[in-house]
Amino acid sequence: MPKIEQSVPVLPCADVAQSLAFYTQKLGFKETFRDGENYAGVHRDGARVHLCAVEPKLAKTVAMQTMCRFDVDDLETLYEEYSAHKGVIHPNGKLAVKPWGTREFGVLDPSGVCLTFSTDQPAKAASKPAKTKAKLGK
Numbered sequence: 095m096p097k098i099e100q101s102v103p104v105l106p107c108a109d110v111a112q113s114l115a116f117y118t119q120k121l122g123f124k125e126t127f128r129d130g131e132n133y134a135g136v137h138r139d140g141a142r143v144h145l146c147a148v149e150p151k152l153a154k155t156v157a158m159q160t161m162c163r164f165d166v167d168d169l170e171t172l173y174e175e176y177s178a179h180k181g182v183i184h185p186n187g188k189l190a191v192k193p194w195g196t197r198e199f200g201v202l203d204p205s206g207v208c209l210t211f212s213t214d215q216p217a218k219a220a221s222k223p224a225k226t227k228a229k230l231g232k
Contacts, residue, residue: 104144108153108205157205169213
């Protein structure tokens with residue numbers, strides 16, 4: 095049976111150039127291609143995303159109903175990277191453990207698409223000094 099290896103979401107954009115700048119300058123993606131002013135592709139590591147212009151009157155409505163999730167191997171480091179850019183982390187999307195068991199945070203792209211970065215791995219343990227047992231004298 096053939097193996098499906100990856101999906102590539104096509105995300106709606108009010109302005110592809112503005113979205114392309116956000117993904118490359120704020121989220122660390124690299125531009126893969128551009129097809130005129132209305133369609134572009136970006137990638138970061140194994141994740142690929144296509145950005146597609148939508149009629150301006152509909153763009154915000156469509157984008158605000160669109161979500162895309164990314165599995166991340168080092169969520170805390172990515173959260174720190176994105177937090178360095180003012181306004182990238184959604185005010186209601188701070189890093190947290192969700193009831194369904196993942197740790198995640200959220201970002202809204204310029205058009206309003208909700209991007210969730212998550213992992214099901216436990217949080218990195220903070221380094222703590224080893225506890226030693228003192229011998230009690232009699």
